Amino acid sequence: MFQPLNPLTVPIAHTNLIEASAGTGKTWNIAALFTRLIVLEHYRVDKILVVTFTKAATAELKTRLRARLDEALAILKKTPHAAENLDLLEQNCWINGKFEPFRFKLLQQALNQESQARLELRLKAAISEFDNAAIYTIHGFCQRVLQDFAFLCQVPFDIQLDEQSADNQYLTAAQDFWRTQVAPNPQLAALVYRYKLTPQNQLAALKSFLSRPYLPFRQPESTAPYTELWANFQAAWQGISQKIQAIETAFWTIHPDLNGNSYRTDTFRNKFTELLGQPENPNPLILQKILYNSDMSYQPFSAECLQTKVKKGKTPNPKAVAQISELNELTQIVDELIAAEQALLHELARNFTAYLRTQRRELKKHSPQRVFDDLLLDVHAALMENHEYSQTLAHSLAQNWQVALIDEFQDTDPLQYAIFRTAFADTNTPLFLVGDPKQAIYSFRGADIFAYLQAVKDSQQHYTLDTNRRSHRLLINSIGKFFERNQPFALPEIDYVKVNASRDAPDLSPAGRAVQVRWLPNADGLNTDGLVRESAAICAAQIADLLAQSFSGSLKFKDQPLHAGQIAVLVRARKDGAIMQRELKKRNIQSVLLSRESVFAEAEALAVAALLEFMIQPQKTGLLRFVLSGCLFEYDSAALHDLNLNENKLLAWIDSANKAHEIWLQDGIYAALQAFFAQHGVETRLLTQNQERTLTNLHQIMELLAQEDELSHTPTSLLQWLNREIQAASKQKNSHDHHILRLESDEQLVKIVTMHAAKGLQYPIVFCPFLWKASEVSTRTDWHISHERGFAEIISKTQYKQSDDDRENIKLAHLSEDLRLLYVALTRAEERLYLYVSHFQTSEKSDKSNKNQEDNLDLKYKNALAYLLNADEKLSKNATAYEAHWREFLANQTLDETDIEFVVHDDLAFSGSLQTENPPPKPIFHATEFAPRRFQFVQHASFTSLSRQTERAAAELSPMVDADELTMVAPTAPPPDGDSIHAFPQGAAAGVCLHSVLEKLHFRQPASEQIDLIDEKLIYHGFDPEIWREAVVQMCDFARETPLLPRVNLAALNQRNTLSEMNFLLHTDDFRLADIQAWLAAQDLPDEIIQATRHLAFRDVRGYLNGAIDLVAQFQGKTLILDYKSNYLGNSAAAYTPNAMDAAMAEHHYYLQALIYAIAVARYLQSRGVLPEMLSVRYLFLRGLDGISDNGVWAWDIRTADLARWL
Structure with missing residues (x-):
């Protein structure tokens, strides 16, 4: 209770x-x-x-x-000695013109428990901790x-959310299942081919069940072995296929006696033609379609049907009937075979789901990704x-x-x-x-x-x-009138609960009738699509009439003129909303269509994806033609033909794409698209053609791309991301909130809202123009969760010859959800509700219904509203009877409790009374100048990326310079000894190996005592310890013992004063190439390095610099910055002279890396208040160290004062 x-x-x-x-x-x-x-x-x-x-x-x-806590504290602060001054406390509990008894009683009880000071302290603590x-x-x-x-x-x-990797893993597992479980079984492989099943579409159909392990698949009813049934089918077909011509002859002999509606000449001529054209091993599904009538409701070749569907007074020849009914024997065999096939496919789906669930569980055991x-x-x-x-x-x-x-x-x-x-x-x-x-x-x-x-x-x-705070009394009671029947939500456990109203009077003046039912007689016999358009037109005219009343001052909401943003139109499907929007636009009424659809499902996303690919690969001119013919440019065939004939125009587009690509690399994708569209006047054209929706979608896509571009995507990976989002949207996967279609204007627009999206929202006036439509069962899945046997289980909605219990269960589930959705729609209104109703139409689509469609489940009610009125299918299809039923239903209302009006819309009413005689004049707008919006592209750069830009610039100059100027070549020399570090392999892998050894090495401990560590790293990187152990041990000891400063080497450092592999991320707005070159030129650096700075070529960095420093150490107030280099400069330590190291530093621009490292360390130390006067940068050329002198050490001492501009 x-x-x-x-x-x-x-x-x-x-x-x-x-x-x-x-x-x-x-x-x-x-x-x-x-x-x-x-x-x-x-x-x-x-x-x-x-x-x-x-x-x-x-x-x-x-x-x-948070607001509740703030309000309570504010009331107490305004009420000194509140426990003794309850009148003032009550007075202060009025907020925004309303008194809330709960707030007053709460504070009164609290003050009885503790002092006001303590209560205020409690509220302050709660507010200060609210972030937690x-x-x-x-x-x-x-x-x-x-x-x-x-x-x-x-x-x-360290759990990490990664939806994309999981999608890829599921697809891989699905393909593995297909390869291991389906492909080796010839019969199953042939079956899935016939039913057009693939790992991809099975994954899409069953994915929603993967995360619901509590849902089992119902075991299908047992059938005879599939192999046996297939053999029976083949034998039966071989026998009957020889008799088809004779059966056809017999059929046409009795055809004049048969009912012409059931046995149309053209239909059965086609059936026999198709039977004669079947291959030796026909598809049972095709045969079944031939052997049944169009909606699969009866078997026209059965003796029973041939004897009953005859003209009055006619009796067909019994011998001919017997001969024709041989086809019906084939029908029975085909039905049994298809039932067995569907049982096999059901088992396949169950095994497929279980396999993917198991694979996902196993993957999670070894991965933090979720x-x-x-x-x-x-x-x-x-x-x-x-x-x-x-x-x-x-x-x-x-x-x-x-x-x-x-x-x-x-x-x-x-x-x-x-x-x-x-x-x-x-x-x-x-x-x-x-x-x-x-x-x-x-x-x-x-x-x-x-x-x-x-x-x-x-x-x-x-x-x-028990109290409705949204609507007034008459509206609440009027809506309740529709839910008075027994089991109003179809499920016996859910009932309609009557609620009280918090107010009697409407805030709309004049109030008008609370619920206005508009009957559409459809005298012209329009089909469903036609009546949708007419309903939308009538609804748009009614809205125009309301806005005209508001403009004239005769319709107000809360003493202010009603505006368009206070009107909502609720629709079931977005396609109906689009029709409604077009009808409103014809009357110069602006509207916005609200739904949970993804912007990536729109045409603009495809156009932008093609444009990005064209920017990356401008040689693909087919992409350009696709873009130009789409929603952004709308080229017609003549314009495209002109482009094909005019090479200069084509080259101009290619040049434009190249320039946009350069902007993309330098300033980000938003700037690139902005420049491209500005150059070609895209926004101007869209605005002049009132294409606000296209322009809004375009800007939303650009901003989403820019947000993703901040994650340092390359152009190709960003395009791949966009294509993935488009594909996900096409499969109607749940969208991220920021992917949902955005409003194209402000709130002063009529809202067109899908019923699902309207949940939780409210509007003064609500229109439901399409409530007369028959319920549309979702076709997204062939599966249904049944509770018919007292527990949840997955059953197939497409099962052949479905049981009556299952059919009723599916029907009941869909009807109940439709009723709940109708309840949501009706209860959105605050002041007035318009309902459009009519008798049910037969659309072209339902005329050719399939046995697996929900229309053939013998539904008693065509939709939720008909159920509430207890109007069965026969009644609701009869216009006169259904209208009378509506009138009788509403005649029982008590006018002082409910307020429902029933109005018939005839052509006269539509063409006259609802038209706006004096529409409001269109406002005159003047353009306002404002700075163009630019998306902030945050650049992430490192020494590697900056030096790579320099290398590209050098490559462009390569035909003009000698190769020796670009690459240092070591002089020819005898090969080094095998046990020497100079013989250690060269290349990136070798460098990474030596770095990893030094990263983990304990410098105070001789390398010979750390053999296990050295062997582990050598093996990990693919080097044989038996060959290279001695050389690396010697190199490590030389690195430990080589002096870096007077009386300072690595072995002397306390590990607590060192940072190994110090990662950094520096924000900078002024890391400009010109400033760097000027600064370096002023330093006391070797001439070779000064010359190298002039060849630096990278874009100014506005964003972040990142990197990792091999080692940072402090010793007796001095700060060391170390970087290890494995460069090969010669076959002995003698080759690592100061001049040789200067040349290497210049060639690879390591001096720039050293500067970036110095800035990073200086900022780090400055933030801790321990910035030294000097930073000692040391580059250790590992092959040149001897452990005695500073041979192999390149040194640069930098005054921190000189780095001030970057700190």
């Missing part, structure tokens, strides 16, 4: 389920409970867990909860659990399957969060509910589950209404929010 919730008195104990009907202030009550827990119950902010199911809801909750508030999405909560309790959860400590669904699976497994630590984990969670508030609980699933039940309910931790089963509309995202219904059974206390 549900009782009204009072957030001030509800016991903070046990499991409490709160049903929050639409508009009853769910978020308000959660905020009230949260405030009470802080103020009265003395919980700390970080001990209250609040979980909701979207990031947007999380942000809203954080704002609301545990307010999460469900995935955020699970991620926090895995991070804080990694050991108890038995997961890696996707969002993995977070729930890992926490669930830790609580339910890890028996060694599960109880400890549950109690740890209960101690960490001492009370839990779970919002939007109707969108839960069994995994989520099991987590909350085990962690909180089973540990007797106060748990509040807040939701509304009437608004459970996200089954396509994995939500399971039956998990909520189970929670209802499990909860000790049940509450309801």
